[in-house]
Amino acid sequence: MFFDINAKPGKSISIFLGILLFGLAVMLYGSASHSRHADNPQDKLVPTPTQMWKSFSNAIFRPVIEQEFNDDGELIPNDEPKNLREAFKVGKHWEMLRNGEWQLLEDTLASGYRVLIAMLFIFAGVLLGLYMGMFPYLDKLLYRFILFFDKIPALAVLPILFIVFGLDETAKISLIVIGVAPTIILDTYLRVKDVPKENITKGMTLKASTQEIIYKIVFPQVFPKVLDTLRLNFKAVILFLIAGEALAAEAGLGYRIFVVRRYMDMATIIPYVIWISVLAFSIDFFLRRWIKKKFIWIKK
Amino acid sequence: MGSSDYCLNINNAHQKYDEKTILNGINAKIKQGEFVTVVGPTGCGKSTTLRLILGSELPSKGKVLYNDIMITKPDRNRGVVFQKYSLFPHKTVRENIMFGPELETFNLFEPIIQPFRYKRRRKEFKVIADQYLKRVRLLEHADKYPNMLSGGQRQRAAIAQAMIMKPDVILMDEPFGALDEGTREEMQIFTLEQWKDSKQTVLFITHSLEEAIFMGTRLIVISQYYQHDAGEEGSKIVKDIDIPWDHPRSTKIKNTTQFKDLMESIRYEGLDPDHLQNIGDFDLSHIDSVRNLM
Amino acid sequence: MKIKIKGAIILLLTVFLIVGFSSVTKEEKKSEFKVAWSIYAGWNPWAYAKESGILDKWAAKYDIDIKLVKMDYIPSIEAYTSKEVDACVMTNMDALTIPVASGIPSTAIILGDFSNGNDAILVRNNLKINGLKGKKVSLVEYSVSHYLLSRALDKNGMKDSDVRVINVSDSDIAPAYVANDEQEAVVTWNPLVMEIMKTPGISKIFDSSQIPGEILDLMMINKNVLDKNPELALALNGAWFEVMSIMSTRGAKADNALVQMAKAGGSSLNEYKAQLKTTAMFYKAGDAVNYMSGDEIKSNMKRVRNFCFKYKLLGDRVNTPDDIGIQFPDGSVLGNQSNILFYFDSSYMMENAR
Numbered sequence: 026m027f028f029d030i031n032a033k034p035g036k037s038i039s040i041f042l043g044i045l046l047f048g049l050a051v052m053l054y055g056s057a058s059h060s061r062h063a064d065n066p067q068d069k070l071v072p073t074p075t076q077m078w079k080s081f082s083n084a085i086f087r088p089v090i091e092q093e094f095n096d097d098g099e100l101i102p103n104d105e106p107k108n109l110r111e112a113f114k115v116g117k118h119w120e121m122l123r124n125g126e127w128q129l130l131e132d133t134l135a136s137g138y139r140v141l142i143a144m145l146f147i148f149a150g151v152l153l154g155l156y157m158g159m160f161p162y163l164d165k166l167l168y169r170f171i172l173f174f175d176k177i178p179a180l181a182v183l184p185i186l187f188i189v190f191g192l193d194e195t196a197k198i199s200l201i202v203i204g205v206a207p208t209i210i211l212d213t214y215l216r217v218k219d220v221p222k223e224n225i226t227k228g229m230t231l232k233a234s235t236q237e238i239i240y241k242i243v244f245p246q247v248f249p250k251v252l253d254t255l256r257l258n259f260k261a262v263i264l265f266l267i268a269g270e271a272l273a274a275e276a277g278l279g280y281r282i283f284v285v286r287r288y289m290d291m292a293t294i295i296p297y298v299i300w301i302s303v304l305a306f307s308i309d310f311f312l313r314r315w316i317k318k319k320f321i322w323i324k325k
Numbered sequence: 326m327g328s329s330d331y332c333l334n335i336n337n338a339h340q341k342y343d344e345k346t347i348l349n350g351i352n353a354k355i356k357q358g359e360f361v362t363v364v365g366p367t368g369c370g371k372s373t374t375l376r377l378i379l380g381s382e383l384p385s386k387g388k389v390l391y392n393d394i395m396i397t398k399p400d401r402n403r404g405v406v407f408q409k410y411s412l413f414p415h416k417t418v419r420e421n422i423m424f425g426p427e428l429e430t431f432n433l434f435e436p437i438i439q440p441f442r443y444k445r446r447r448k449e450f451k452v453i454a455d456q457y458l459k460r461v462r463l464l465e466h467a468d469k470y471p472n473m474l475s476g477g478q479r480q481r482a483a484i485a486q487a488m489i490m491k492p493d494v495i496l497m498d499e500p501f502g503a504l505d506e507g508t509r510e511e512m513q514i515f516t517l518e519q520w521k522d523s524k525q526t527v528l529f530i531t532h533s534l535e536e537a538i539f540m541g542t543r544l545i546v547i548s549q550y551y552q553h554d555a556g557e558e559g560s561k562i563v564k565d566i567d568i569p570w571d572h573p574r575s576t577k578i579k580n581t582t583q584f585k586d587l588m589e590s591i592r593y594e595g596l597d598p599d600h601l602q603n604i605g606d607f608d609l610s611h612i613d614s615v616r617n618l619m
Numbered sequence: 620m621k622i623k624i625k626g627a628i629i630l631l632l633t634v635f636l637i638v639g640f641s642s643v644t645k646e647e648k649k650s651e652f653k654v655a656w657s658i659y660a661g662w663n664p665w666a667y668a669k670e671s672g673i674l675d676k677w678a679a680k681y682d683i684d685i686k687l688v689k690m691d692y693i694p695s696i697e698a699y700t701s702k703e704v705d706a707c708v709m710t711n712m713d714a715l716t717i718p719v720a721s722g723i724p725s726t727a728i729i730l731g732d733f734s735n736g737n738d739a740i741l742v743r744n745n746l747k748i749n750g751l752k753g754k755k756v757s758l759v760e761y762s763v764s765h766y767l768l769s770r771a772l773d774k775n776g777m778k779d780s781d782v783r784v785i786n787v788s789d790s791d792i793a794p795a796y797v798a799n800d801e802q803e804a805v806v807t808w809n810p811l812v813m814e815i816m817k818t819p820g821i822s823k824i825f826d827s828s829q830i831p832g833e834i835l836d837l838m839m840i841n842k843n844v845l846d847k848n849p850e851l852a853l854a855l856n857g858a859w860f861e862v863m864s865i866m867s868t869r870g871a872k873a874d875n876a877l878v879q880m881a882k883a884g885g886s887s888l889n890e891y892k893a894q895l896k897t898t899a900m901f902y903k904a905g906d907a908v909n910y911m912s913g914d915e916i917k918s919n920m921k922r923v924r925n926f927c928f929k930y931k932l933l934g935d936r937v938n939t940p941d942d943i944g945i946q947f948p949d950g951s952v953l954g955n956q957s958n959i960l961f962y963f964d965s966s967y968m969m970e971n972a973r
Contacts, residue, residue, distance in 0.1 A: 067722025067934055070701060079935060092929060098921040100940055184791050188798035192757060192785055221410035226381045229399035231425035231490060236433055241424075245415040273757065273787040273795065284760050284786050287693060288716045288932060289700060322415050322470035 072292035081296035084129040084281075088112065088121045128281070129300070135276040136266055139194060143201035143262065150206040151213045151251055158217025159239055168214070171207050179204035180268055187272055197269035204265040205258050212254040216247040249320040256312055263305055331613070332357040332392060332493055332526050333378060339386035339559070340373050347373055349559025350387070352615035353545060355528070357493065360520055360572075362529045362541030366596045369547045369560040371530045375498050378528060379405055391494070401429065403494040404487035408502045411483035412471040418482045419467040422454040423447075425490045457485040460519070477508040481515065488519060494526045502532060510576060513540055517572065534588045534596075535579055541568050543611055546595035551602045563595050563607050565614035648847045651684045653704040654855065655695035658884045660809060660894035661732040661836045662708045664862045666883030667876050677858040681850035699723075699839065705851065706840040710734075712763050712923050714839050719943060719960045720927075720934040726845050726962040728852045729838035729859055730907040736897030737809040738767045738834060739826035741796075741816065744803065748775040748824055751782050751804055757796060758806035760786035763834050766926050768806050770833065771825040809894050810886060831899065832910070833919045842962060852967040860904045860971040867902035904971040911965045912948045920945055921953060 026032065034042070058071040072080070088108060093101045106112035112121040157163050157171075183200055190196040220243050228238045267279030274280035278301055285293045333355040340348040347370040355361055365371050376382040377389045380399040389396045391403065405411070412421050427450060436443045458464040461481040471479055480500055487495055497516075501509045513536060520527055531537050537544055546564035570578055578584050593600055594608065609616050656665045668674040669687045678685040688695075688704060699707035700718040708731070709717075718725050746754075748771055758764040769779050782804075787795060793811040796802050797818050805815070815821060827834050838855060845852055865876050881891035901907035910916060927933050928940035937943060944952045944959035948966075952959060 065722045067720070067936060069721040069934070076935060083935075094925050094929075098918065098925055100925075184794065187791060187795045191799045191801050192755075192787060192795060222381075223407040223410035224413060226379065226399050227405060227407070227411055227413075227486075228428075229381075230379070230401060230404050230487070230492070232401040232429045234428075234433075237428055240433065241428075242413060246413070271788060272791055273785060275755075275783065275785050280786060283788070287759070287761060289697060289721060292935065320415070322472060 069289050070291055072295065076292040077296050080290070080292040081129075081300075084132075084293065084296070085127070086122070087126045087128060089124050089126055131276050132278045132281050132297075133300075133304070135274070135280070136270065136278040139198050139201065139266055139269075139277070140262060142194075143198050143205070143266075146198070146202045147206050147209050147255070150202075150210045154210040154213025154251075155217055155239060155244060155247065157210070158214045159235075159243065164214075171210050174203075175207035175211060177203075179265060183268060183272060192273040197266070197274070200269045201262055201265040205261050208258055208261075209251070209254060213247060213251050216250045217243055220246055249316050249323055252312065252316055256309055259305060259309065263301065267301075330356055333528075334390040334393070335374070335377070335387075336390065337387040338374070338377055338384040338389055340370065340377065340382070341385050341559075346557075346559035348377075348384070348547075348561075349549075349553075349557060350561055351547065353562060353565065354613045354615060355526060355543075356613060357526050358524050360517075360527045360529065360540060360542045361545060362531060362537035362543070363545045363547060364531060364534055364537045364591065364595070365547040365560065366550065366598070369549050371547055372498055374547060375405075375496050375528065375530055378494070379403055379496055401425075401490055402492050403496055404490055404492040406480070406483045406487050406495065406497045406500045408499045412479055412486065414471050417468050417470055418463055418474070419451065419454050419458065421471070421482060422457055422486050422489055423450045425486065426450045426453070429490070454485075454489065457489050461485045461515070475508075476504050477512060480504065480512060484516065484519065488523065488525075491523070492525065494528065495520075497527065497529045499530055499532060501536070509536070514576070516540070517574070521572065534591055535584075538568060538584060538587055538591075539574065539576070539579060542572070544568055544591070546591055548595040550595065550598050550600065551604060551607075561604070561607075562609070562614075563602060564591060565607075565609045565611045567611050650682065651686070652706070652844075652848070652851050653686045653688055655688045655690050655698055655704040655707040657690055657692040657695050657708070659692070659708075659836070660737065660884070660891065660898045661900060663880040663884040663891070664731075664859070664866065664876075665708070667879045668858045668862045670879055670883075671862075671876070673861050674854075674858045677854040677861075680857070681854045683848070683850050683854060685851070685854060699841070702841065705844045706838060706855065708836065708838050710763050711835040711837060711920065712766055712927065714837060715924065715927050715943075715961065716761065716932040718839065720932060720937075722934070722960065724842035724960045724962070725839045726842045726852075726964045727835075727837040727911075728840050728845070728964055728967050729856060730901055730911050730963075730965075730968070731836045731838065731859070732898050732900040733832050733836065734763070734808075734827040734834035734897070735831055735899040736826045736828040737812070737894070738763055738806070739808075739812045739823050740768060740771055740804065740806045741812065741821050742804045742824050743800065743820055743822075745822060746803060746824065748772070749777065752777065753781070753783070754803055755783045755785050756804040756806060757785045757787045757792060757802055759789050759792065760784055761930060761932055762789075764806040764808065765930075766834070766923065767825070767827060767830070769926055770830050770922075774829070809897060810890065813890070813893065826897075828897065832915055833922060835916075835919075845964075849967075852964075853970065856904075856967040856971050860968075863900070863902045863904075866900075904968045908948075908965045908968050908972050911963050911968070916963070917947060917951070917953060924953065 054071070055074075058073050061068045061071050062073060086109075088106075090105060090107055091103065095101050106115055106117055106121065109118055109121060112118040153167070157167050179200060182203065186196040186200055186203075190199060224242055224246070225238055228242045233242065266277075267282070270277040270279030271283040278297060282294050282297050331354045333353070335351050335353045338348055338351045339346065351374055363371050363374065373382065377384055378391075378396065380396045380403065383397070396403075399405070412418075413424065416424060427447070430446055431443060455464060455467070458467050461484060463478060463481055463485070466474060466478060471482070474482065483500070501512050504512065517540060529537070529540060544564070544566055545562055547560045548563045549558070549560040551561065551563055569583075594602060607616070656662050665674075665687060666689070674685055674687060690698060692709075695704070695707050696709050696713055696717045698704045699709075700721050700723055702723075711727075714725055714727070740748075740756075742751075751772075756768060758768060765784065768782070768784075772779060772781060789807075792805060792807050793814050796805040797815055807815070812823070816823065838859070840852060840855075862876070865872055867873070877891060878888050881888045884891060886894070901910065924933075924943075924945065925940055928937065933940075933943055941954040942958060943961065944954040944956055945961040945963075946952045946959045947963050
């Protein structure tokens with residue numbers, strides 16, 4: 026039955042099968058975690074869901090508590106509230122919220138900033154691909170060069186980038202751009218070449234200038250397909266983001282994962298990885314919906 | 326007759342791709358208002374000839390002139406309807422038709438710089454476009470995208486798109502080739518109706534002899550099947566005739582003996598690879614034909 | 620169909636049960652052991668112990684088999700924490716933050732050396748420590764470098780928050796610093812420190828010789844393994860101090876040993892000798908025993924522990940610095956007596972002190 030080509034799975038079994046592997050994975054994880062913790066309650070390698078949730082909620086917000094040590098190395102006790110509930114009781118909760126550490130937010134914004142700037146440059150790459158496809162001289166000048174660049178494994182170039190650009194944002198953003206832009210440029214170029222020549226000739230007979238042909242005839246047709254390629258390459262964007270942050274950073278989702286990796290804090294790493302996946306999935310989801318809505322003229 | 330009477334003048338045009346010569350001296354003078362149909366065997370260079378007139382290709386030898394000016398690139402004076410891909414897939418039918426007038430009137434930044442003028446003129450274009458849509462019987466489909474239309478509907482839209490610009494010349498490259506018989510005949514009648522009022526020159530390429538004879542005022546046959554001199558290859562115009570029936574024509578003429586005989590003679594003289602005429606024997610009986618013995 | 624679904628659920632439960640009841644490795648008496656080491660001036664002698672056969676000799680004496688495994692530093696500690704190896708060399712701070720924080724009770728059975736200049740803060744433009752205020756400092760976050768920086772700031776009346784810490788991965792920290800003039804300060808360890816110092820314009824403004832005894836290099840062994848198999852500790856100690864005596868006795872044998880150690884660490888003999896100058900080795904077991912049993916070690920461990928607590932490196936179950944107990948040779952405990960996870964045990968070293 027399982028391997029029947031003509032099989033038509035019913036609705037309930039389809040749902041069941043769809044969740045089955047997720048359920049299995051969660052169960053396997055749960056039991057592995059359980060047994061490890063029975064052996065060593067402080068185990069960090071396979072954290073329990075409670076541990077992960079505690080770590081994750083700390084990452085979302087953690088109050089900054091000044092803890093000073095005196096000269097003997099003893100903790101100086103202070104009366105400051107230690108968590109939000111205590112703070113709420115003494116009316117200091119707004120102060121605590123303002124002064125507290127919003128780690129997840131900081132990390133997400135830091136990484137998001139890098140991705141955003143990189144995407145701007147990548148979009149410029151789309152325009153470059155567009156012009157390459159339209160102007161034969163530009164084509165001859167750039168095509169082979171960018172093709173070569175596309176083949177360079179960007180991760181191998183990473184240390185060089187940091188040496189040349191320093192440890193700041195430039196190196197990290199350029200890694201993402203170098204890693205992803207050549208593919209996008211080439212894809213745009215190929216899409217442009219796929220636009221039927223008749224469309225362009227027709228445009229000329231309708232008195233379109235070169236710029237109008239590019240931006241009113243070619244680009245609108247090419248854009249949704251380029252967006253699809255961008256969607257599929259987003260995985261690479263995240264990969265390069267994390268690689269760059271792992272090498273040198275002050276904040277960021279990849280930074281956090283690698284800093285705590287040193288002491289095997291899986292309770293932080295696993296939720297962060299899930300968070301990154303959720304973000305990526307959401308971006309992909311909304312982008313797909315937007316493309317479907319805005320570009321209904323595409324024939325599948 | 327002064328040469329300025331000729332809207333199009335193809336003067337000994339040759340074309341070759343790599344080392345292969347496709348057109349070996351095409352000569353034709355076409356007056357404004359003619360409906361010229363062009364037929365010929367596969368590979369004879371009909372579409373190539375159309376592209377030379379369109380301007381998307383340049384001849385390797387010879388000249389192609391529009392109103393005595395050499396054609397160097399496509400422009401608004403010679404509209405075109407392709408067999409496929411005439412319409413822009415990302416625009417609705419109405420937007421496709423309005424596109425030409427908009428391109429002609431506005432520059433790239435108009436909507437930002439002069440928003441009111443832009444909106445006003447656009448409304449005017451919409452009105453005109455709707456007139457054309459009514460003529461081509463597509464008004465109820467005006468807001469659809471090309472991928473939602475049938476083949477015949479798309480071609481009607483393409484014709485309207487070309488005609489709204491009121492070019493002197495309309496070039497049609499096998500426009501009904503992808504349609505079924507019934508739709509095809511409808512489109513033939515429709516096209517002739519549109520042409521009747523517009524006084525445009527039409528150059529109509531087709532594979533179908535029946536269609537060519539039915540539609541044209543003048544029929545040109547381009548063919549590579551004639552006696553070549555040594556070392557020569559490529560097509561010439563082997564037949565250039567006046568089509569005797571008056572417009573408007575009834576479809577009934579397709580069944581007459583005269584019609585059928587004409588089809589036969591064209592087939593024999595131009596399309597039969599085994600029958601190779603001598604250049605001097607070409608039937609170039611149309612008044613404006615050019616006998617070029619070179 | 621219903622039967623098929625039922626069958627699937629039963630299959631699932633079976634898998635669950637199998638996985639659920641599979642046991643994790645339990646410590647027991649055994650005769651084969653794995654010990655991990657990584658390249659560092661104070662640990663290269665282990666390579667010599669292996670190559671010269673000294674380690675095998677001592678292992679045979681106690682009827683056991685010791686396999687010495689060379690790894691990268693952090694992976695070696697991870698292997699120790701996940702119980703893939705029974706013992707591993709590491710610093711006191713890393714022992715606290717990695718295995719001990721993960722609940723692995725660990726005993727320091729050999730005090731090999733302490734960092735006496737091997738960890739340093741390097742700057743450009745002749746910055747002074749108070750000049751670091753507001754500036755970016757590149758280092759491996761939450762490592763001994765971070766601790767060193769914190770101590771340096773403390774000694775100069777500054778706070779950790781006065782500088783901006785940039786985490787840089789240890790494989791790239793040296794070349795990136797050398798190549799980039801804009802980076803003003805870096806904290807790292809040898810041999811990278813020596814490498815970086817070759818570049819003109821860079822000066823050292825603080826190093827571990829100013830906080831002697833706070834960064835200890837220890838052989839840590841899983842306490843549960845140790846309890847069931849004390850022979851491992853005896854063999855390791857015997858081998859180690861035999862090598863130590865060879866190293867510290869002038870002569871051809873010492874020179875030969877040093878050459879081998881240098882080679883094992885991937886440096887030249889002169890480079891290795893230079894590294895040894897900034898490493899305070901305990902060549903005599905007696906000295907190591909005395910230091911481990913002294914008072915200085917207690918206050919140093921307290922400082923290190925406090926640093927780890929401040930940065931939440933002791934694990935999520937720890938609410939006060941005292942939650943984890945650290946026991947010293949005299950039995951005194953720093954922290955919670957009912958949760959001792961870090962042991963200093965000098966008894967095995969004492970065997971070799973005679």
